[in-house]
Amino acid sequence: MITHIQNRIAGLTYRAGKYPKKYHKKIKPYIAFTKATLSNPRSVGAACPSSPFLAKVMAEQVDVKKEGYVIELGGGTGRITRALLEHGIPPDKLITVEYSPELARHLREEFPDIQVLEGDAGKLDQLLADSGNPPQHIKAIVSGLPLRSLPKSTVKAIKKNVYKLLDDKGLFIQFTYDLRTSSSQKNKFRLIDSSVVYRNIPPARVNTYMKRV
Numbered sequence: 001m002i003t004h005i006q007n008r009i010a011g012l013t014y015r016a017g018k019y020p021k022k023y024h025k026k027i028k029p030y031i032a033f034t035k036a037t038l039s040n041p042r043s044v045g046a047a048c049p050s051s052p053f054l055a056k057v058m059a060e061q062v063d064v065k066k067e068g069y070v071i072e073l074g075g076g077t078g079r080i081t082r083a084l085l086e087h088g089i090p091p092d093k094l095i096t097v098e099y100s101p102e103l104a105r106h107l108r109e110e111f112p113d114i115q116v117l118e119g120d121a122g123k124l125d126q127l128l129a130d131s132g133n134p135p136q137h138i139k140a141i142v143s144g145l146p147l148r149s150l151p152k153s154t155v156k157a158i159k160k161n162v163y164k165l166l167d168d169k170g171l172f173i174q175f176t177y178d179l180r181t182s183s184s185q186k187n188k189f190r191l192i193d194s195s196v197v198y199r200n201i202p203p204a205r206v207n208t209y210m211k212r213v
């Protein structure tokens with residue numbers, strides 16, 4: 001069954017190449033997202049890409065004037081990536097990490113000016129070291145990762161990396177489909193902002209944490 005669906009999507013991808021450029025550009029992210037979902041549903045963990053409204057609220061948490069890099073985890077189709085660039089993060093100060101090869105390829109094509117690292121955000125320190133030019137200062141980590149559906153060991157490794165790599169008082173911005181208010185995470189982070197974005201499928205809560213010194 002899955003193979004049948006994958007073949008259908010492969011056919012769609014082929015036909016998409018024959019559509020006028022503007023239609024191809026519009027459906028391409030959805031094809032990449034569906035392919036990634038079919039090959040690893042737990043890892044994608046969402047019914048559809050983040051809405052531009054959710055992406056904007058996430059991006060606006062980052063202080064553009066502050067020095068340092070912004071790392072995006074789980075770049076996916078690039079909705080949050082685009083919002084970060086539109087918010088004013090310079091392309092050479094933005095690095096996105098994506099596990100799915102399909103979506104990493106899509107991100108590279110869509111954003112040739114930013115660095116796209118393909119791999120597991122739970123090994124972020126290694127991925128950055130292997131990139132040859134690891135950032136000295138990381139002011140914010142913006143995550144579109146489905147933390148509630150990823151294996152516990154992966155989530156633990158991701159949180160450990162986020163804490164280790166962020167500057168003091170750096171921000172960790174994460175959205176969740178759990179709309180209840182959250183508390184700060186084990187004293188290492190302080191919740192400094194939390195709001196619900198209803199214009200997303202499903203509605204999501206954006207939590208902004210500051211690393212405690």
Ligand SMILES: C[S@@+](CC[C@H](N)C(=O)[O-])C[C@H]1O[C@@H](n2cnc3c(N)ncnc32)[C@H](O)[C@@H]1O
Nearest residue numbers: 043046049050074076077079099100120121144
């Ligand atoms: C909710 S989806 C994408 C959200 C994205 N903002 C969008 O609109 O397309 C989560 C993304 O996280 C990626 N992902 C899941 N586990 C990951 C991991 N351990 N490391 C890096 N990326 C991961 C998935 O492949 C997927 O693209």
